[in-house]
Each structure stands twice: as structure tokens, then as C-alpha cells.
Amino acid sequence: MPVRVSMRSLDELDPIAAALAPPSHESPQEHQERTLRERAAKQVSDEIDAQLAKEKQHAKRLPKPVKILLLGQSESGKSTTLKNFQLMCEPQAFRAERASWRAIIHLNILRSFRIILDALVLALNAVDLPPDSDSDSSPSYPRPDTELLALRTRLLPLLDVEDALTRRLATLDVDHLHTTPEPARGPLISNIFRRRAGKEIEVNSAVAWKSAFMRDPGGRESFDTQNAVDWDDTEDPGPLLHARSEDMQRLWTHPTVRAILDRQGIRLQETSGFFLDELEVVTSLRYVPTDGHILRARLKTLGVSEHRMRLTDPTRGITREFWFYDVGGHRSMVPKWVPYFDDMDAVIVLAPISGFDQVLEEDPNIYRLPDSLELWTSVVSNKLLQKTDFILFLNKVDILQAKITSGIQFADYVPSYGRRPNDMDSITRYMRKQFMNIMKQASPSPRIFYCHLTNVIDIKATTYVLDGIRDVLMRFHLKESRLIA
Ligand SMILES: Nc1nc2c(ncn2[C@@H]2O[C@H](COP(=O)(O)OP(=O)(O)OP(=O)(O)O)[C@@H](O)[C@H]2O)c(=O)[nH]1
Ligand SMILES: [Mg+2]
Incomplete structure (x- = not known):
């Protein structure tokens, strides 16, 4: 059955209407003061509206x-x-990011070494096979000698350095990621950076990952490149790379390593983020990337x-x-x-x-x-x-x-x-x-x-x-x- 609702009862139901209604027992003086207050408030409101309309018009005219x-x-x-x-x-802003790209270049170098060290393991396994099992075990397969194996052992800590650097990048600002979910493929190290076994590190470029490595320029107009890097950072892999630099160069230039890579069809020089021909420079103490190095640094986009x-x-x-x-x-x-x-x-x-x-x-x-x-x-x-x-x-x-x-x-x-x-x-x-x-x-x-x-x-x-x-x-x-x- 329909129910009748009077206007009065509607006002009572609407809290906004009730709040705006004049007081029921208002004296003439109170009425005048209230009217003046309301007029002043309306004037302010009109001025704000006019300003907004002006800004909107201006924005329309902007290219x-x-x-x-x-x-x-x-x-x-x-x-x-x-x-x-x-x-x-x-x-200026591009150059202020040198410290971040330095970390990526370190990662690029470490990835190249991971590929070489893995190739040596594969070569070792190949020579262990019985001579007639397949072509990989033929006498022509290049064999790492004891010197090369010792070199490999000395460079194994590089793999831990790569993992540590990746983990560091992985602990960044994950909140941002909820707005840009990625399709699931492969195990995630994090939502921002991830690396599947032997594959590249990937970055969700919507995330401000660079800030993890950048120092505050302190509002200076000209930014000294040396100041871009936090040289006191205890997690910086730079000193370890420097300490292992000669071994790294020896490994990369070793004829047996080149032969093993050739044999496995690995052409590192053609891979993205290749810096092995400049190891002396990129592993030097206080290395800061040049513009050219930044352009060659490889970080896959997600x-x-x-x-x-x-x-x-x-x-x-x-x-x-x-x-x-x-x-x-x-x-x-x-x-x-x-x-x-x-x-x-x-x-x-x-x-x-x-x-x-x-x-x-x-x-x-x-x-x-x-x-x-x-x-x-x-x-x-x-x-x-x-x-x-x-x-x-x-x-x-x-x-x-x-x-x-x-x-x-x-x-x-x-x-x-x-x-x-x-x-x-x-x-x-x-x-x-x-x-x-x-x-x-x-x-x-x-x-x-x-x-x-x-x-x-x-x-x-x-x-x-x-x-x-x-x-x-x-x-x-x-x-x-x-x-x-
Ligand atoms: N030699 C050479 N290297 C290049 C050239 N263009 C890009 N590279 C390198 O190729 C690699 C890949 O380049 P990116 O710009 O990361 O490629 P991208 O298209 O953004 O790749 P995704 O992010 O995976 O989609 C980087 O290491 C670059 O430095 C080029 O013209 N010559
Ligand atoms: Mg990209």
C-alpha cells in the first residue's frame, strides 16, 4: 500500500537541508547578520568559480x-x-643518473661473466663424457686446464655479487607495482626487477628504481659526476670488481675461453650490455659511466x-x-x-x-x-x-x-x-x-x-x-x- 510522506518530514530526513535551513526562532538582528555572512560567503564562492573558469579557458588555449x-x-x-x-x-638530469646506470653496467658485466662461468661448467661436463657418446666429447672440444679452473674458482664470488645487486634492486618500492601488474611468466625475484635463470634483469620502468643509487645533488646547479656516486656505500660491488679486475680480464682474453664460447655458439660481443672489451675502465676505482656507456647499458623494459x-x-x-x-x-x-x-x-x-x-x-x-x-x-x-x-x-x-x-x-x-x-x-x-x-x-x-x-x-x-x-x-x-x- 502507498505511503504518504509530507514535505516537512522530507526536510527532517535530509540532514543537508536541515543544516541549511534558517534557525526557527531568529531575531531581526540575527537575521540581518546571517544575511550579511551568506552574502560575503557567496561573493568568495563566485570569485573562486570565476578563477576556475579562467584557468580552464587558459588551459584550453595552451598547446x-x-x-x-x-x-x-x-x-x-x-x-x-x-x-x-x-x-x-x-x-643535467640525464647525467645526474650516472650512479644508477653504473649499477646497471656492473650488472651487465656480471651477467657476461655468469655466461662465461656457466660455459666453462658445460665444457667440463662435455670432456667428462665417454669419447664416443657424442660430438661434444671429441678431442677437439676445448678443455679448461688447471690454470683456467683456478681462475674460474677465484671468480666464482662474482655470482654472489650479481645476486646481491639484483636483490638490492628487487627490494625497491613494490607498492607502485600494484598499479601496473605484469603477466606471470617465470619465477619473480620481485615485481620490479626479475631474472629468470641465465636471463636478463628486467625493470618495470614506471618505478623510480634509479633513486636507490642516486645521491641528492643538494640543489647544486652543476652536478659533479664524481658526486653522483655514493663512494661510502658498503654494498657497492665496485671495489670487489676492481680487486678481481685482472682475473676478469685474464679470463675474458683466455684463448681456451674464446674457443669454448665459439664452440657453444655464444657471441658475447653481439649481446646487449657488452662491456668486456673495456674491463679495465669499467672496473676502475671511482668509475663513473660516460654518456656513451649509459646508452650502451642494457636494462630490459617491462x-x-x-x-x-x-x-x-x-x-x-x-x-x-x-x-x-x-x-x-x-x-x-x-x-x-x-x-x-x-x-x-x-x-x-x-x-x-x-x-x-x-x-x-x-x-x-x-x-x-x-x-x-x-x-x-x-x-x-x-x-x-x-x-x-x-x-x-x-x-x-x-x-x-x-x-x-x-x-x-x-x-x-x-x-x-x-x-x-x-x-x-x-x-x-x-x-x-x-x-x-x-x-x-x-x-x-x-x-x-x-x-x-x-x-x-x-x-x-x-x-x-x-x-x-x-x-x-x-x-x-x-x-x-x-x-x-
Ligand atoms: N651497437 C648498437 N647497439 C644498440 C643500438 N641500439 C640499441 N643498442 C643496444 O641494444 C641494447 C638494447 O637496447 P634497448 O634500448 O634496451 O632495447 P629496447 O627496445 O628498449 O628493448 P626492451 O626494453 O626489451 O623492449 C642496449 O644495450 C643498447 O645499448 C645500435 O644502434 N647499435
Ligand atoms: Mg626498453
Whole structure:
């Protein structure tokens, strides 16, 4: 049965209405004072509203940030390209991070030694097999002699140092991770840093991991690089690496070690984060990485991270906000890229053409070059990106050059290359055409093909390329915002 509710009883039920209602027994003087108070309060409130409306209008007139997404398979050079942008616009901040990159370079070196020490164990086991069991036990298999085994024993503590450094990175700010959960794959050392047996350390770049190694610059404008590192840090592996430096150099240059690595098909020089040819420098006491070393330091990215920078066009004297999105390129990360597709001004795609004879770490059945072509096809054909400009970096041309010089035949891995000459000019022209044709065929609407041959660890050459990109994007963006004709 319906129930009648009077207005009075509604007021009584609503605590806000009751609180705002005038007092029931108000004298004329009280009434006047209350009215004055309410009028003053309204004036303040109106002023705040007007200020808010003004700020909103102002924000509308401010140019929107230029948004750039960095895409490409793992190890293609996305994070390294981002480092170049940082070096270009925030050199001070970039250099203040030297201590953090020093720790990563230590990790890169320790990982290389773990690979060598593991290879020696494998070689030992191989020589222990009966002579006729398989080819590994043939007399030609390089054998570690007693001197090499003694060297190995002296260097075993490096494995503990690597574990300790990884654990240190692993104990960082885990709270942040709850907002960026990662797909489960392999045992986690932590949510931020993780290492599967013999694999790389990975970082969730959304986490402020760098702060664990950085010293407070104390508000100084110019930051002395030596001050970047906490030299009194008792957990710093630097002194131990220095103490073992000669043994490390002896191991790395030992002919039997080289033969064992060769035999096992391990080409450390081609792995990311390779510093073994500079051991004397990187294990020196008071070592602080150069800009070049920071660009070569390898730290795999997990998830997607946003980096905001201000870039200035020196000829126009105009400064704009640029927002960069750096993604993890591992295949399992690809679904995480899609939410960023609908709001980008440009996508920089990194395709490491030196990888024609290499397979993906996550899938040894897939060669890196066809994977890059496939990735390019899927992004240029994506409808969400149809209004976005693409800039292609055919990256790692320095490694491509080294491979060609060493006699590796491109056509052995890319049969469609046929009998064309095995030289840089012909190969890069051929690859450029392949990528351009895909864009022509797969793009939902016609686009300009922007393509650069890059070596993003070469700071000077990369600055030149990035300068050009910045100017084009700024001009394009200003036109869009109707700020220039
Ligand atoms: N020689 C050479 N090394 C490069 C070049 N570009 C990148 N590298 C190195 O290759 C390694 C991998 O580069 P990253 O920038 O970490 O690759 P990424 O695309 O961010 O990889 P993920 O984070 O795994 O997706 C790093 O050690 C870089 O220093 C290049 O043009 N030449
Ligand atoms: Mg990365």
C-alpha cells in the first residue's frame, strides 16, 4: 500500500537541508547578520568559480603536448632512443643518473661473466663424457686446464655479487607495482626487477628504481659526476670488481675461453650490455659511466612508461611539452601497447636490421628481421593509428656493417635478397624498400614514409636525426593548433 510522506518530514530526513535551513526562532538582528555572512560567503564562492573558469579557458588555449610512442621488438633500441631524447633536452638530469646506470653496467658485466662461468661448467661436463657418446666429447672440444679452473674458482664470488645487486634492486618500492601488474611468466625475484635463470634483469620502468643509487645533488646547479656516486656505500660491488679486475680480464682474453664460447655458439660481443672489451675502465676505482656507456647499458623494459620532457625549437625559440611512451618489446607485452594507440601524434618504430641472423629470445623459431616486418605490418595497418605519423628507424646499422665486414652473407638468411651485392648500401636500400612497400599496401590511407638509418648509441648522429624529428613534429603540431600559418 502507498505511503504518504509530507514535505516537512522530507526536510527532517535530509540532514543537508536541515543544516541549511534558517534557525526557527531568529531575531531581526540575527537575521540581518546571517544575511550579511551568506552574502560575503557567496561573493568568495563566485570569485573562486570565476578563477576556475579562467584557468580552464587558459588551459584550453595552451598547446597540447606532442605524444610519441616508441615501438619495436625487444632489444630494438626503444629505451636507448628515449635516452637520446633525454640527453638532448635534460642533459643535467640525464647525467645526474650516472650512479644508477653504473649499477646497471656492473650488472651487465656480471651477467657476461655468469655466461662465461656457466660455459666453462658445460665444457667440463662435455670432456667428462665417454669419447664416443657424442660430438661434444671429441678431442677437439676445448678443455679448461688447471690454470683456467683456478681462475674460474677465484671468480666464482662474482655470482654472489650479481645476486646481491639484483636483490638490492628487487627490494625497491613494490607498492607502485600494484598499479601496473605484469603477466606471470617465470619465477619473480620481485615485481620490479626479475631474472629468470641465465636471463636478463628486467625493470618495470614506471618505478623510480634509479633513486636507490642516486645521491641528492643538494640543489647544486652543476652536478659533479664524481658526486653522483655514493663512494661510502658498503654494498657497492665496485671495489670487489676492481680487486678481481685482472682475473676478469685474464679470463675474458683466455684463448681456451674464446674457443669454448665459439664452440657453444655464444657471441658475447653481439649481446646487449657488452662491456668486456673495456674491463679495465669499467672496473676502475671511482668509475663513473660516460654518456656513451649509459646508452650502451642494457636494462630490459617491462610494461609501458611515460616520460615528459620540454623540447625547444632553437630557430623559432618555441618550447613544447613532449610526452614519450616507452614500451617493453617482449612479445608478451604487445597487448599492453594497444591502449596507447588512439592518442598519439607520432609513432617511432625501431627495426634492428642487424638482427637478420638472430632469433627472438622469447621464441627461438622466429628470426628477428621477419618479426620486425610483421610488427611493422600490424602497426601501419592498425585503424586506431590511421591518423598517426610513423617514423621508422632501421637501427643498429653499426652492427650490420660489422657483420657484413666479417663476411656474413645477408642472402643466407634472407633468400628473397637473391644475388644482390652483400654491401651496406644495397642491403639498406633493399630493406628500406621492403618496409616502404608494406606501408603502401597495408596503410588504411596514404602516408608519408619517414625512414632513417640509425645507430642510436652514436650520440652525435642520433642527435641530428632527433633534431629533425623534433622540428617536423613541432611545426606540424603548431599548424594543427593553428599557432602558425
Ligand atoms: N651497437 C648498437 N647497439 C644498440 C643500438 N641500439 C640499441 N643498442 C643496444 O641494444 C641494447 C638494447 O637496447 P634497448 O634500448 O634496451 O632495447 P629496447 O627496445 O628498449 O628493448 P626492451 O626494453 O626489451 O623492449 C642496449 O644495450 C643498447 O645499448 C645500435 O644502434 N647499435
Ligand atoms: Mg626498453
